[in-house]
Amino acid sequence: MRKHIPNLITSLNLLCGCIAAIFAVRNNLELTALFVLLGIVFDFFDGFAARLLKVQSAIGVQLDSLADMVTSGLVPGIVMFQLLSMSQGAHWTSSSLGGQSDTSFFWTTNTIELLPFFGFLITIASAYRLAKFNIDENQVTSFIGLPTPANTLLILSLPMILWYHNNAFLDKLILNQWFLIGITLLSSYLLNAKIPLFALKFKNWSFKDNSIRYIFLIVSIVFIITLQFLAIPAIIAMYIFTSLISK
Numbered sequence: 001m002r003k004h005i006p007n008l009i010t011s012l013n014l015l016c017g018c019i020a021a022i023f024a025v026r027n028n029l030e031l032t033a034l035f036v037l038l039g040i041v042f043d044f045f046d047g048f049a050a051r052l053l054k055v056q057s058a059i060g061v062q063l064d065s066l067a068d069m070v071t072s073g074l075v076p077g078i079v080m081f082q083l084l085s086m087s088q089g090a091h092w093t094s095s096s097l098g099g100q101s102d103t104s105f106f107w108t109t110n111t112i113e114l115l116p117f118f119g120f121l122i123t124i125a126s127a128y129r130l131a132k133f134n135i136d137e138n139q140v141t142s143f144i145g146l147p148t149p150a151n152t153l154l155i156l157s158l159p160m161i162l163w164y165h166n167n168a169f170l171d172k173l174i175l176n177q178w179f180l181i182g183i184t185l186l187s188s189y190l191l192n193a194k195i196p197l198f199a200l201k202f203k204n205w206s207f208k209d210n211s212i213r214y215i216f217l218i219v220s221i222v223f224i225i226t227l228q229f230l231a232i233p234a235i236i237a238m239y240i241f242t243s244l245i246s247k
Helices: 002-025 027-054 059-086 116-133 147-167 168-174 177-193 210-246
Strands: 142-144 196-198
Touching: 002 027, 002 059, 002 196, 027 059, 027 116, 059 147, 059 177, 116 177, 147 168, 147 177, 147 210, 177 196, 177 210, 196 210
Parallel strands: none
Antiparallel strands: 142 196
8 A cells, every 4th residue: 555655646746737737728827836836745745755665666757757747847838838928918917827817919810929839848848858867877866957846946936926026127027028038948958958966855864964955945945035936046046056066
């Protein structure tokens, strides 16, 4: 019975990803972010449960990546699609992220705006990263390239900054199509870049053995308390920088 517990947790990640995808298509990006966050929590605890119960399995590894492909691959692509659609001349209001806006503006009388579909480059890059991860034996205790959940948090932070920070400069920046194109290219690159990054996997609770992880988590909590959703891009940047200097 206990061998099925990690796979059950992974399945909950997949379920959250499916629900998040529905909300993302409906342009309710606030609830999208909520279910993605729940999915990422389940994604963290399935591996933790497998190690704790000593029931790691090959099927668990494959199922984990398949669930991540939805929660941290498809969903951020849809979110970027929606943001790029908004950048194409829509009049944005805070209700736009709550599923109350008409997103049909990317359709014109005789043509379809193609730019929003560029957001799915994130989905393709995520799929490629997950495929490489499954066959790479060097990514057991660390990562090479930005993990898909971290990249998803980066993308989902953009509509949350629009929703909660209510800053005219940030609104204009985030809804600038060139900024969004740049973020799409950057995130797609980081997913598959040969950059060694530490993993938040604790083999024990010793501060000496996990100092970089403890410090990272403490600073991240301070950022979240002080910066709210603006903390997420800052934390991702700190994660990459800290990993580079620690090597």
